Amino acid sequence: MSGYSTAELDGLRDFYRTSLLDDTLPFWLPDSVDREYGGYLLMRDRDGTLLDDDKSVWFQGRFAWMLATLYNTTEPRAEWLEAAKSGVEFLKKHCFDDDGRMFFLVNRQGEPLRKRRYFFSEAFAILAFAATAKATGDEALAQDARDLFRRCMEYVDGERPLEPKFTDTRPTIGIGVPMIFLNVAQQLCDTVGDDHAASRIDGFVGQIRGFVKDDLRCVFEQLSPDGGVVDHFSERTLNPGHAIEGAWFILHEAKRRGGDADLEDLGCRMLDYMWERGWDQEHGGILYFRDPDDKPVMEYWQDMKFWWPQCEAIIATLLAYRMTGREKYAEWHRMIHDYAERTFHDAEHGEWFGYLHRDGRISTAMKGNHYKGPFHLPRMQWYCWQLLEE
Numbered sequence: 001m002s003g004y005s006t007a008e009l010d011g012l013r014d015f016y017r018t019s020l021l022d023d024t025l026p027f028w029l030p031d032s033v034d035r036e037y038g039g040y041l042l043m044r045d046r047d048g049t050l051l052d053d054d055k056s057v058w059f060q061g062r063f064a065w066m067l068a069t070l071y072n073t074t075e076p077r078a079e080w081l082e083a084a085k086s087g088v089e090f091l092k093k094h095c096f097d098d099d100g101r102m103f104f105l106v107n108r109q110g111e112p113l114r115k116r117r118y119f120f121s122e123a124f125a126i127l128a129f130a131a132t133a134k135a136t137g138d139e140a141l142a143q144d145a146r147d148l149f150r151r152c153m154e155y156v157d158g159e160r161p162l163e164p165k166f167t168d169t170r171p172t173i174g175i176g177v178p179m180i181f182l183n184v185a186q187q188l189c190d191t192v193g194d195d196h197a198a199s200r201i202d203g204f205v206g207q208i209r210g211f212v213k214d215d216l217r218c219v220f221e222q223l224s225p226d227g228g229v230v231d232h233f234s235e236r237t238l239n240p241g242h243a244i245e246g247a248w249f250i251l252h253e254a255k256r257r258g259g260d261a262d263l264e265d266l267g268c269r270m271l272d273y274m275w276e277r278g279w280d281q282e283h284g285g286i287l288y289f290r291d292p293d294d295k296p297v298m299e300y301w302q303d304m305k306f307w308w309p310q311c312e313a314i315i316a317t318l319l320a321y322r323m324t325g326r327e328k329y330a331e332w333h334r335m336i337h338d339y340a341e342r343t344f345h346d347a348e349h350g351e352w353f354g355y356l357h358r359d360g361r362i363s364t365a366m367k368g369n370h371y372k373g374p375f376h377l378p379r380m381q382w383y384c385w386q387l388l389e390e
């Protein structure tokens with residue numbers, strides 16, 4: 001194994017920038033901006049043909065955040081800011097229920113179709129509001145972002161109870177909320193500033209730390225409230241891509257602090273454990289689900305290759321290499337970068353396929369649905385580009 005030369009890192013920087021600006025974004029812009037009703041029409045076939053005009057609320061926030069972030073950090077293109085504002089305005093006008101919670105899916109006009117028990121639509125709306133407020137200088141929108149973060153913390157703290165999904169027979173805690181809101185808090189602090197968000201970061205890190213089991217060399221998605229392993233199908237299921245995403249959020253926090261040996265060690269352990277669990281030794285790529293004891297996993301898509309775990313592993317391995325200089329992370333980055341570009345990238349129409357079988361065959365050619373759209377891939381390309389610009 002060997003590390004990267006300066007010339008190789010420069011080449012990667014140029015690759016991620018060009019892939020983002022000349023391949024990924026042109027697939028979505030300008031056609032996905034809904035000029036009639038606002039927001040984005042993102043449910044797209046391989047060639048960009050619209051498959052469905054319903055609107056994922058997650059992606060109204062996610063794409064608005066991505067566009068405003070590009071405007072703030074790379075180049076102030078007017079079309080990016082205009083498109084970001086379209087998503088934000090649609091969110092504010094159509095995506096909040098009377099109880100203050102957000103919908104999960106609405107139709108093209110913004111009429112509600114589905115509302116879920118969790119509050120991840122809110123997480124992505126906070127990102128969108130904060131990044132767009134920074135771009136526009138809109139202090140009212142910045143305060144909307146801060147206020148929505150506080151409301152989410154009231155859900156987290158139990159001050160605003162939510163309808164439970166399960167009974168209390170077998171209580172569990174999950175890594176998802178502290179992990180996602182660690183990143184939300186980071187973004188909120190770094191765009192418009194928020195003392196309350198800053199004050200929650202250490203708590204999120206502490207919660208994530210509890211899901212890292214060094215004796216088992218894995219990161220769990222669910223545990224009992226006292227931190228114990230729950231020996232049942234769902235609770236045993238590991239999600240390597242999700243844990244690797246959490247690993248780079250932790251590494252990014254160490255980077256935000258100008259260096260933090262403890263957080264760097266935590267993030268690297270998370271990456272190490274879940275790379276070992278998730279990397280497919282036969283075909284390459286990150287598998288979707290694994291079991292800590294290598295028992296069968298219940299979900300039928302457990303051995304598929306989804307686009308987003310590959311994106312998170314590309315970020316995590318490059319960030320770990322840049323922070324530690326360890327050659328194994330450069331080698332892992334080469335492996336996942338080359339695998340993803342070879343198997344997921346659509347050279348004919350641009351962007352990436354989302355869903356592959358284990359051996360790399362395409363399962364479906366669609367590029368956009370309720371969960372896939374312009375977020376994980378352009379975020380990876382943007383983050384790696386900016387990391388290598390430093």
